Amino acid sequence: MLILMRVGATDEQVQNVCAVIRDHGHEPLVLPGQDRLAVGIPDALTPEERINLEMSIGSLEAVSKITHTSRPYKLASLEFHPERTVVEVKGVKIGGGNFVVMGGPCSVESLEQFQQSAEIVRASGAQILRGGAFKPRSSPYAFQGLAEEGLKIMKQVGDETGLVTISEVMSPDLVSLVAEYVDILQIGARSMQNFPLLIEAGKSGKPVFLKRGPSATIDEFLLAAEYVLSQGNPRVILCERGVTPLDRAYTRNTLDLAAVPVLKEHSHLPVIVDPSHGTGVARYVSAMSKAALVAGADGIMIEMHPNPKVALSDGAQALTPEQFTALMREINALAKFLALNVLG
Ligand code: PEP
Ligand code: MN
Numbered sequence: 001m002l003i004l005m006r007v008g009a010t011d012e013q014v015q016n017v018c019a020v021i022r023d024h025g026h027e028p029l030v031l032p033g034q035d036r037l038a039v040g041i042p043d044a045l046t047p048e049e050r051i052n053l054e055m056s057i058g059s060l061e062a063v064s065k066i067t068h069t070s071r072p073y074k075l076a077s078l079e080f081h082p083e084r085t086v087v088e089v090k091g092v093k094i095g096g097g098n099f100v101v102m103g104g105p106c107s108v109e110s111l112e113q114f115q116q117s118a119e120i121v122r123a124s125g126a127q128i129l130r131g132g133a134f135k136p137r138s139s140p141y142a143f144q145g146l147a148e149e150g151l152k153i154m155k156q157v158g159d160e161t162g163l164v165t166i167s168e169v170m171s172p173d174l175v176s177l178v179a180e181y182v183d184i185l186q187i188g189a190r191s192m193q194n195f196p197l198l199i200e201a202g203k204s205g206k207p208v209f210l211k212r213g214p215s216a217t218i219d220e221f222l223l224a225a226e227y228v229l230s231q232g233n234p235r236v237i238l239c240e241r242g243v244t245p246l247d248r249a250y251t252r253n254t255l256d257l258a259a260v261p262v263l264k265e266h267s268h269l270p271v272i273v274d275p276s277h278g279t280g281v282a283r284y285v286s287a288m289s290k291a292a293l294v295a296g297a298d299g300i301m302i303e304m305h306p307n308p309k310v311a312l313s314d315g316a317q318a319l320t321p322e323q324f325t326a327l328m329r330e331i332n333a334l335a336k337f338l339a340l341n342v343l344g
Contacts (some may be wrong), residue, residue: 001041001053002031002067002080009037009062016064018206020056024049031080036064039296040330042074050300071266073222075229078268085237085268087207089164091181092127094207094237095270099340100299101331102166102272103324104130105306106314107143107152111157116306118157120321129154129163130301134170134178135313136188142275143312151181158183166209172200179204189213189241189277192224202231211239211274214253218262225269238263239301240276252317255288260295271296276317285319286327290334302327 003017015032017039021028029040045053053064067079074080086096094100103121108114108131118129133150135143146153151167158165166184169175170191178185183287184207191197201208208228212221225236240260242253255278263271273292275285289300305311308318319327 001045001050002069003039003057003063004063004065004335005037006064006130007036009240013062016060017057024053029074033082040074040080054065072219073226076222076225076269078266079267083268085270087270089207092164095298097340099293099335100128101126101328102130102301103304106303107132107135107145107312108153109312111153113306114153114157117304118161118163120324122161122163127164127330128166128327129158130166130298133167136170136190137255151178155181172196175200175204179206184209187211192216195227198224198227199231202228202233205233207235207237209237209239211241214244218259221268236269238269239274255279257291257295260297264296270298272299272301273297274301279296281316282317282319289327289331293331293334
């Protein structure tokens with residue numbers, strides 16, 4: 001339930017509403033807005049509770065309107081927070097009519113490989129550099145990442161190029177370490193419901209890039225975002241990266257592009273699409289990147305490797321430098337056509 005207060009409602013009038021909510025056994029959530037304030041009740045209410053609350057609150061001073069939401073998330077909801085969130089990192093704005101491109105290899109493999117990757121990302125005009133140092137691999141025998149050594153490389157290359165950096169953190173105890181070296185914390189698809197990790201990432205105050213779990217519903221995805229937001233960290237970026245497919249013979253995942261307008265309709269958070277993991281096939285990445293732009297995404301995350309054939313992880317879906325540069329040109333042209341602002 002959401003109680004919209006009149007413009008200019010006094011603190012006392014707001015507190016009266018909160019007191020009545022508490023009398024009914026619920027904890028109110030005060031949601032300041034641009035010109036008026038709302039009070040939310042995050043709990044699921046029975047029809048009887050709803051009617052009783054409405055009767056008690058409807059006649060209070062400065063209450064303008066009471067609305068109901070059947071959605072379980074509140075802080076992530078556009079209804080509760082009508083201004084769209086723009087996450088600004090080192091001057092790069094994610095959301096708010098910009099289209100950002102995050103590019104880089106799946107894994108940081110060496111200083112040389114990462115410097116080469118960064119140079120291609122920078123030269124093509126993109127502003128965010130991705131790289132994995134702690135890798136969530138299906139097999140314990142596969143390359144697990146360079147760990148802190150990889151983070152050090154990311155920090156060095158980020159400083160050298162001025163690019164914003166993003167890397168995955170897999171466990172709560174590593175949040176402070178990863179936060180020391182990179183600008184944006186990535187929560188991987190497999191970790192979307194690692195609640196202690198979400199809480200720790202929320203507490204860090206760093207921007208959090210949250211990937212949708214391979215089998216997560218939209219409600220589960222936004223509730224995971226809610227965990228981060230509820231720690232007082234408003235800088236959350238959503239990422240659609242494909243869901244478990246019906247048929248793995250052709251693609252690794254099924255990129256759910258419909259999730260983009262759905263998320264935009266129900267949430268104020270920026271939405272990025274990852275067509276690399278979404279398809280798992282380098283030659284499909286360009287088409288799905290352009291589709292993401294047209295679908296209304298705020299950006300894309302693309303895996304690119306100086307030499308995909310020798311990549312230590314996800315080589316099959318990595319673009320070559322030439323393919324990445326060509327994609328950037330096409331994205332720019334398309335964005336111009338759609339009157340969007342492209343940040344690389
Ligand atoms: C990645 O970005 O390299 C990654 C492991 O992605 P996901 O969590 O979406 O599988
Ligand atoms: Mn990868």
